[in-house]
Amino acid sequence: MVSGNAIRGTRVGGGSPSVPERGEPAPRQFVDYWCVNGHQTRPSFSVRAQIPETWECRRCGLPAGTDRDAPPEPPVQRPYKTHVAYVMERRSAEEGEQLLAEALAALRARRGEAPS
Structure with missing residues (x-):
């Protein structure tokens, strides 16, 4: 049964996806990070941003580095x-x-x- 709500599934200020009201998105780059458990995390950064040496793994929370063969050691607890x-x-x-x-x-x- 169809309800009469025509704006169902949209958000306020959403607009049409085909019309770029806010301009073009900033150019991005993806950087691969690996933790000691072998998990890969791939955040995106602006092409003008300074890339951090370590990033937190999204799966296990350990520090991850850009060198797949030598990831950072987990912190001593x-x-x-x-x-x-x-x-x-x-x-x-x-x-x-x-x-x-x-x-x-x-x-x-x-x-x-x-x-x-």
Whole structure:
């Protein structure tokens, strides 16, 4: 059943595709990039644009380069560290025990408790 909506499937400002109201498109060039997984990404750039050395792979998100035989290495991902792990890098166990004893003494002094 046909509805009476004549502009169905068009967008506002779309116009006819046969009439170039906005002028000619800028000249483009396509550049091939490959990631370490062998995926090819082919973005287009203006012919006057500076071509970047790396581009993000559209399939896996790893960096891709223009040399198919030598793609860029994936970035090194450091494992997640907790706050305690960072503190342990800066302080020794003895320093930690001393700081804990000082903090407990200050807490007990505020509460009015006798030192243990």
